[in-house]
Amino acid sequence: MSAPALAARDLVVDLAGRRILNGASLEIHTGELTSLVGPNGAGKTTLLRSLLGLIPLRSGVVELRGTPRGSGRGGRGAIGYVPQRHEFAWEFPASVQEVVMTGRVGKLGLFRRPGVEDWKRVAKSLAMVRMSEFAERPIAELSGGQRQRVLVARALALGSDILVLDEPFTGLDMPTQELLGELFVELARDGRAVLTTTHDLVHAMTASDRVAVLSAGTISASGTPAELAEPGIWASAFGVAEASPLVKSLQAVIA
Numbered sequence: 001m002s003a004p005a006l007a008a009r010d011l012v013v014d015l016a017g018r019r020i021l022n023g024a025s026l027e028i029h030t031g032e033l034t035s036l037v038g039p040n041g042a043g044k045t046t047l048l049r050s051l052l053g054l055i056p057l058r059s060g061v062v063e064l065r066g067t068p069r070g071s072g073r074g075g076r077g078a079i080g081y082v083p084q085r086h087e088f089a090w091e092f093p094a095s096v097q098e099v100v101m102t103g104r105v106g107k108l109g110l111f112r113r114p115g116v117e118d119w120k121r122v123a124k125s126l127a128m129v130r131m132s133e134f135a136e137r138p139i140a141e142l143s144g145g146q147r148q149r150v151l152v153a154r155a156l157a158l159g160s161d162i163l164v165l166d167e168p169f170t171g172l173d174m175p176t177q178e179l180l181g182e183l184f185v186e187l188a189r190d191g192r193a194v195l196t197t198t199h200d201l202v203h204a205m206t207a208s209d210r211v212a213v214l215s216a217g218t219i220s221a222s223g224t225p226a227e228l229a230e231p232g233i234w235a236s237a238f239g240v241a242e243a244s245p246l247v248k249s250l251q252a253v254i255a
């Protein structure tokens with residue numbers, strides 16, 4: 001079997017003197033949509049940022065297609081990243097297409113002017129998220145769902161075959177969630193490895209190829225949704241009873 005597109009091997013990360021990741025291991029594969037789930041504060045964002053090389057590792061290795069890379073910023077450009085929506089400066093006076101172009105900085109370098117090919121890539125990325133008609137709109141005027149799609153287009157503009165998205169569904173209405181969910185599956189089937197964090201466990205278990213559960217700083221369970229049918233996995237990760245509504249709702253979708 002070929003090497004995973006992206007892998008975390010036994011990551012240990014401390015922030016402000018506190019152990020946040022304590023031996024977290026995860027593999028994401030080309031052609032698949034993987035969902036990373038876990039309770040608030042479990043360390044999902046920290047794990048994503050570690051995969052991107054944005055946080056120093058105390059120990060462990062991140063591998064890009066089987067090749068280890070150190071912490072620090074090296075290799076960041078090889079991964080398309082969608083941060084949480086609130087982390088972006090939406091009041092900045094820029095148009096949608098200008099923001100999507102910033103996704104190409106990894107390819108362009110900071111000082112080269114974008115060329116025809118770059119603008120073509122921006123237009124294609126906007127078309128993929130069905131936002132072409134908004135290309136010249138100031139970003140400050142967009143709704144939450146439109147903003148999320150712009151951030152996805154910005155990550156796609158890099159042209160990477162690995163996409164990492166932090167809570168892309170949070171705060172979106174159902175049609176927008178469905179549109180994005182379908183887009184992520186389409187992007188995976190098209191030859192990319194796609195990793196999203198989400199709090200929507202039912203969606204994760206119905207729409208993903210693989211689900212990884214992060215709790216207490218480690219991946220406590222991972223596999224296809226069918227492999228995660230055991231109620232104890234969810235009860236212990238989320239600190240609830242096996243008869244809780246959370247566990248029952250998951251059993252209903254797995255059955």
Ligand SMILES: Nc1ncnc2c1ncn2[C@@H]1O[C@H](COP(=O)(O)OP(=O)(O)OP(=O)(O)O)[C@@H](O)[C@H]1O
Pocket residue numbers: 015016020038039040041042043044045046047
């Ligand atoms: N820059 C930081 N400095 C110190 N502690 C941090 C920092 N960033 C996150 N933490 C802590 O690390 C832990 C994990 O946070 P993280 O944001 O990774 O969790 P999460 O699973 O993404 O949470 P949520 O589901 O609430 O978004 C939390 O206890 C948080 O307070």
